[in-house]
Amino acid sequence: MKIGITCYPTYGGSGVVATELGMELAARGHEIHFISYAMPTRLNPANERIYFHEVETTTYPLFDHPPYTLALAVKMAEVAESAPLDLLHVHYAIPHSVSALLAREMSAPRRLPFITTLHGTDITLVGNDRSYLPITRFSIEQSDGVTAISEYLRERTVQEFDIRRPIEVIRNFVNCDLYCRPKDQSRRNEWAPNGEPILMHLSNFRPVKRITDVIEIFALVREKMPAKLLMIGDGPDHGAAEHLVKEKKLRRDVFFLGKQSRIQDFLGLADVFLLPSDLESFGLAALEAMACEVPVVATNVGGVPEVVTHGVDGFLVAPRDVAGAAKYAIEILSRADRGREMGKQARINARKKFCSNDVIPLYEAYYQRVLDASSTAARA
Numbered sequence: 001m002k003i004g005i006t007c008y009p010t011y012g013g014s015g016v017v018a019t020e021l022g023m024e025l026a027a028r029g030h031e032i033h034f035i036s037y038a039m040p041t042r043l044n045p046a047n048e049r050i051y052f053h054e055v056e057t058t059t060y061p062l063f064d065h066p067p068y069t070l071a072l073a074v075k076m077a078e079v080a081e082s083a084p085l086d087l088l089h090v091h092y093a094i095p096h097s098v099s100a101l102l103a104r105e106m107s108a109p110r111r112l113p114f115i116t117t118l119h120g121t122d123i124t125l126v127g128n129d130r131s132y133l134p135i136t137r138f139s140i141e142q143s144d145g146v147t148a149i150s151e152y153l154r155e156r157t158v159q160e161f162d163i164r165r166p167i168e169v170i171r172n173f174v175n176c177d178l179y180c181r182p183k184d185q186s187r188r189n190e191w192a193p194n195g196e197p198i199l200m201h202l203s204n205f206r207p208v209k210r211i212t213d214v215i216e217i218f219a220l221v222r223e224k225m226p227a228k229l230l231m232i233g234d235g236p237d238h239g240a241a242e243h244l245v246k247e248k249k250l251r252r253d254v255f256f257l258g259k260q261s262r263i264q265d266f267l268g269l270a271d272v273f274l275l276p277s278d279l280e281s282f283g284l285a286a287l288e289a290m291a292c293e294v295p296v297v298a299t300n301v302g303g304v305p306e307v308v309t310h311g312v313d314g315f316l317v318a319p320r321d322v323a324g325a326a327k328y329a330i331e332i333l334s335r336a337d338r339g340r341e342m343g344k345q346a347r348i349n350a351r352k353k354f355c356s357n358d359v360i361p362l363y364e365a366y367y368q369r370v371l372d373a374s375s376t377a378a379r380a
């Protein structure tokens with residue numbers, strides 16, 4: 001198939017999923033055309049079946065904000081014609097789904113079905129905002145196919161947007177060949193030269209991620225034992241987190257590593273992964289950590305319980321329960337094996353339920369169903 005994929009190219013879960021999906025599909029022989037305003041962070045365009053089409057917005061003195069949604073729609077229609085594409089797959093409803101809808105209409109009578117994958121705040125925060133809700137609902141209803149990355153997100157979309165059309169749950173995935181624990185752990189010495197346990201967090205440091213809670217949790221762990229914390233990513237709450245680190249006199253123990261493109265090189269060095277978000281419709285970072293045999297301490301919110309099983313491959317606490325999260329992190333790190341058994345179980349569960357080898361064929365089958373339905377509708 002020839003598939004156009006649109007996503008946010010920035011450091012965020014939906015862009016990561018879209019990029020990994022495109023690369024997995026290309027490896028399986030499909031031709032993938034990424035259409036966005038910048039190259040997605042994790043995209044390796046070396047693969048000969050991967051193309052990147054940059055959307056450029058023209059400014060004009062009349063515009064305070066260049067109309068990206070329209071420029072994207074035009075680029076989608078152009079690529080669809082020249083490639084030519086079989087379908088478009090957009091990640092994160094706003095505004096990608098609206099652009100795809102325009103591109104489909106512009107491409108008529110040529111068929112250009114589009115699939116919208118819902119990821120999280122496109123439904124739970126932004127899409128829910130009164131100014132966006134009607135158009136988000138409209139573009140979901142108008143999509144030729146809609147998928148959600150967890151059962152939680154599917155249910156929430158149906159309830160809050162009163163969606164009548166079916167939404168397919170295709171969960172996020174991880175490539176367990178790439179994401180695994182390195183046998184050689186010597187790189188830990190860079191941050192933990194005396195064999196201290198390493199706690200880790202990875203996100204885009206937005207308020208919903210509660211990264212100051214990560215620091216608070218670590219501070220409580222640090223009161224009980226020597227330990228180090230690696231913070232991967234960047235975003236609006238970085239400053240607040242650094243400030244807290246100084247206030248708590250933890251500067252020697254907390255390392256901000258910034259945005260990393262090969263996070264698989266870091267995750268497998270951790271002993272515990274912390275994800276204390278106020279909301280996660282899935283929690284991709286937790287899954288990637290699990291594949292690297294890292295037990296997760298996370299909040300019991302949204303789709304996280306579909307990923308982490310409390311007491312088996314990690315622990316779940318109520319949102320903002322910093323003391324509870326610290327207690328579980330200490331419990332894991334105080335075990336004789338420092339949580340290795342739980343980490344191994346985490347990888348087993350990640351492979352069993354979320355392996356890319358099993359999930360990518362679900363997308364392929366779904367694409368085929370949407371294409372079949374679209375050609376049947378065209379014949380009718």
Ligand code: GMT
Nearest residue numbers: 012013014119120121280281282283284
């Ligand atoms: O909603 C967001 O935070 C944005 C989105 C993204 O683009 O980064 O993240 C969501 O999608 C991820 C990938 O499917 C999920 O793993 C995250 O749980 C989800 N984030 C939230 O629901 C807060």
